[in-house]
Amino acid sequence: MARLLYTLKLALMEEYIAFLPQGTITTQQQVLKIRTFADFITHIYTTCWLPYDTAIDAAWNDLTLYHHLYVYKSIDTGIAASTIKALERHLWYLTGEMLPLALFSTKHKPADLPMRAPQLLFGTGFGKRKFPALLPTTSLAKLTNSDCWFCMDQLHIDPVFLSLDVEDWATSAAFQAGVANVCAINVIND
Template identity: 25%
Template sequence: MISINEFFIKQVAQPRNDYKELLDLSLIFLDGLPEGTASFKCPGLMHHTRWMAKAIYSLKIFMFRDQFSFSKREIDSLRQICTFIILIYFKVWFTCSVAIQAPNNDLQLLKKLLSCPEIQLPMLQKALKNLSAHLWYLDEELAALALFDNNVSDEMKRKMCRAISQNEQSNIIREKRYVARKLDLMSFSNKDLSEFFLKNSLKLFETFDLPCDFLEVDVSLWPNNESYKDNLDFFKQLSVVNDVAERGIALIEDYNNCLTKNEEQ
């Protein structure tokens, strides 16, 4: 079972109630209990684009499955959905707003989808198909964010630094989205972050007018290097646009509902 203590030991304030509800339900699903009183909220509206509602309701239905008349096939399918949510998508979703963890998270998610015996093959294939349309995010510039990720080992960061100075070009092409879809996904099983690093990776620092001379010293010295600390402070504050935009839209909708219930207005 995956470790999700980082999400539950410290009850970090969530920007939305459905985020917090999914956290609580996931802990209950794993035979734990959230801090305070555990309760189940009544189902509300669900739109086909709101995956969060689907995840929440799937967990609830499975927990109360004895109160429904389900066939064995339906129970098994529901169990698979819940297993996918907990094993695969849970941690990725709740860390997606952390920009410096994005490159490693994306690569590790892809590797887990390629080799996860707990999930049935049809579900994994569907997830891989959807993910393959977004592999262009794993480009050489954004990959440089992983230099500031504490989940990436020092040895891997050394390898990444060597790759920057040695690699002029890569056989992993992500210039266009349609090119990413044509890649052999199984080839990613044995890849590491260093294979996404080129000399072009330095453009990330040029774009934000930040120094990158810390790359010339050993990784063990980075915590005390002023150049590295300046970069770390900056990129830790870098926002992931999709996540921020979604929260902003929800805030605007809530505010608008306080003023009027007329959809046209």
């Protein structure tokens, strides 16, 4: 975060820095890079990263960020490719275990028995999760898998509301109890 703030500060002070002797703070090549990165921060990063602080919006937020980055390739392929690569190492909220939290989001709504442990893990079932492969057309519905039941079970969410029409979820006692459980989870953006 410090690098982002420092970049924005340099971009905002660009006119004043220009009056200093050349190379005092930035070189001519660095000025263009700072301006380009500041554009990325203000148009992509802050709009997708900072406003969300609840777990229920995290999956939607991460997928939206991915889609925005894919479009941003037409503006700056270097920044977009680097950011997509970094994002693909942090897709925790798009795994089957965490995806059910998105059911309680107001951002987007798109039959097995609950399981006792996630199944889609590397190797022995411990450690890093298998992150999904994203495409520009990927939706949250396409990311659901059998591990979604694990999250529902662990958060004591009664899936009975899933048999209702999406419009009726808000009036369901099971959905409202699930919202209370899920909204109590804090999100940490790393």
